[in-house]
Amino acid sequence: MNKVLISSLAMVSIGQSLFAAQPRKEHPNIILIMCDDMGFSDLSCYGGEVHTPNIDFLANHGVRFSQFKNTGRSCPSRAALLTGHYQHEAGMGWMTAVDEHRPGYRGQISADMPTIAEVFKSNRYATYMSGKWHLTVDGAFDKPNGSYPAQRGFDKYYGCLSGGGSYYKPTPVYSNLNRITEFPEDYYYTTAISDSAVSFIKQHPIDNPMFMYLAYYAPHLPLQAPKERVEACRDRYKVGYDVLRQQRFDRQKELGLVDKAMQLPVFQREFDGKRPAWTDLTPQQQEQWITDMATYAAMIEVMDDGVGQVINTIKEKGMYENTVFLFLSDNGATKEGGYLGQLMADLSNTPFRSYKSGCFQGGTSAPLIVMYGDDTLNKQQVNICKEPSHIIDLFPTCLDIASVKYPASFHDKKVKLSGTSLLPAMQGKRMPSRDYYFEHQSSCGIISDGWKLVRANGKQPWELINLATDPFELKDLSAQYPDKLKNLEKKWTQWANQQHVFPFEYRSWNERIKYYKSLNPDQRGE
Numbered sequence: 001m002n003k004v005l006i007s008s009l010a011m012v013s014i015g016q017s018l019f020a021a022q023p024r025k026e027h028p029n030i031i032l033i034m035c036d037d038m039g040f041s042d043l044s045c046y047g048g049e050v051h052t053p054n055i056d057f058l059a060n061h062g063v064r065f066s067q068f069k070n071t072g073r074s075c076p077s078r079a080a081l082l083t084g085h086y087q088h089e090a091g092m093g094w095m096t097a098v099d100e101h102r103p104g105y106r107g108q109i110s111a112d113m114p115t116i117a118e119v120f121k122s123n124r125y126a127t128y129m130s131g132k133w134h135l136t137v138d139g140a141f142d143k144p145n146g147s148y149p150a151q152r153g154f155d156k157y158y159g160c161l162s163g164g165g166s167y168y169k170p171t172p173v174y175s176n177l178n179r180i181t182e183f184p185e186d187y188y189y190t191t192a193i194s195d196s197a198v199s200f201i202k203q204h205p206i207d208n209p210m211f212m213y214l215a216y217y218a219p220h221l222p223l224q225a226p227k228e229r230v231e232a233c234r235d236r237y238k239v240g241y242d243v244l245r246q247q248r249f250d251r252q253k254e255l256g257l258v259d260k261a262m263q264l265p266v267f268q269r270e271f272d273g274k275r276p277a278w279t280d281l282t283p284q285q286q287e288q289w290i291t292d293m294a295t296y297a298a299m300i301e302v303m304d305d306g307v308g309q310v311i312n313t314i315k316e317k318g319m320y321e322n323t324v325f326l327f328l329s330d331n332g333a334t335k336e337g338g339y340l341g342q343l344m345a346d347l348s349n350t351p352f353r354s355y356k357s358g359c360f361q362g363g364t365s366a367p368l369i370v371m372y373g374d375d376t377l378n379k380q381q382v383n384i385c386k387e388p389s390h391i392i393d394l395f396p397t398c399l400d401i402a403s404v405k406y407p408a409s410f411h412d413k414k415v416k417l418s419g420t421s422l423l424p425a426m427q428g429k430r431m432p433s434r435d436y437y438f439e440h441q442s443s444c445g446i447i448s449d450g451w452k453l454v455r456a457n458g459k460q461p462w463e464l465i466n467l468a469t470d471p472f473e474l475k476d477l478s479a480q481y482p483d484k485l486k487n488l489e490k491k492w493t494q495w496a497n498q499q500h501v502f503p504f505e506y507r508s509w510n511e512r513i514k515y516y517k518s519l520n521p522d523q524r525g526e
Helices: 053-061 074-083 116-122 189-203 227-237 241-255 283-316 338-348 391-402 482-498 509-519
Strands: 029-035 063-065 126-131 156-160 173-175 178-180 210-215 323-329 368-372 436-440 443-448 451-455 463-466
Touching (some): 029 074, 053 283, 053 323, 053 368, 116 391, 189 210, 189 283, 227 283, 283 323, 323 391, 436 482
Parallel strands (some): 029 210, 126 156
Antiparallel strands (some): 063 368, 436 443
8 A cells, every 4th residue: 555644534444344325315425536638438337448448337336427527628527527517607717827816717626615515514414525636726726716626615635736647756745735745756646646545534524424536646647557557558558549439339349338239430530631550650650659548558457456446445334325426527537648659549438539628529428327325226227328428517417425415605696507317317217408508729619409510620621420320420410401501500609608618718828828827827716
């Protein structure tokens, strides 16, 4: 076990006797687990060759969603998850890198709406978080400004505020509001996140219900994992990405995640019409891809170990049958790792098009798993849910599971959730038709009644997709259905105006940060 130095936490002895079973209550424990930058097909239970027995356990006993969507990017998805609102309304239209001092783009989570932790805490839940926060503007990392996890409803917190960095020495790491700057020699961030979650559970008073948000950083770049774990994964990737994509797709069909009549698409546009076959790579490129993919897989497998530790600790504590587990990824896999990184993401996002930060299916599609510890409740659910769903729906779903009501007001302002509970969908019922909206860095889209309008950025033409027949976004039907395009564009524009999406920003990452800092030197987010 990684020797994590968390001053406020004392690990309970492993030799301690088991706890008495937690009384069955109307308000179950909720454990919400999110990983970072993992593609739709990486998990074994979603078709992948990555070994994830513990997450597979949740999937095999619970519900797997095949049409679950997110915002396409890290902190926007986190803002949507924790507030139940689209990211712009929650102040996180772009990234925490800068407070642009304009509505929708404040660089941190809004103070005008409650977080899921604040709602659960006000309903007498103990609230814990371990892992990546990424909802505080970077200019406030040195001193709490009201937006830290411990200031937004979490009774206990351990993790890193930032969106990226080393797994061996992440920064800035906080235990509640105390900065941690020294780490053991064997420190590994994923293990530390798991250890902290286990510690929180062991210290939890069994008579109280618990809400835990477990936010893993893995498998976000940089690619870093223990050497022995990487070596254990290498052989799986020597066949190359073309064979692996087909194998994943075939398993997705067997699992019922993809229609059996579908053919695996090959996405040429994303490679400017020159997507290389595995055999087109040089031996050196192949070897590097194998190493990188094995490292990526190892990062996920270490995370899966931690999920297993959390499940086992819940069982040891006598809380298992009164606990509900949810697992998801914040967005699709990223092409940020260059040419070979793009080929990795092309595999990870099978069978979908494009990558993290875009609003095509590859960027916004992710696994979602929900499992009850009480298996009699799982047997009342479907195993594969094909109803459309979105990350804004998870806040109301958790409240529904826990029989907790959302407040009518927050800080004397009226508030209302944007999402809808997914419990009916989990029970095999049809959900009312709803529109889902997307925008990030001017890539934008809308899903409405089986149709999708999407574009790569605000300077590119819209593409009209019939998702019922073309879920992989291969055929643009905008010329054939101009009225449908105009109708969906009107809907999207109305939503964008309401959400403070405009004006679009086309500056590069560094230029954008520099520009808004020059206009607004105050970057404390207060």
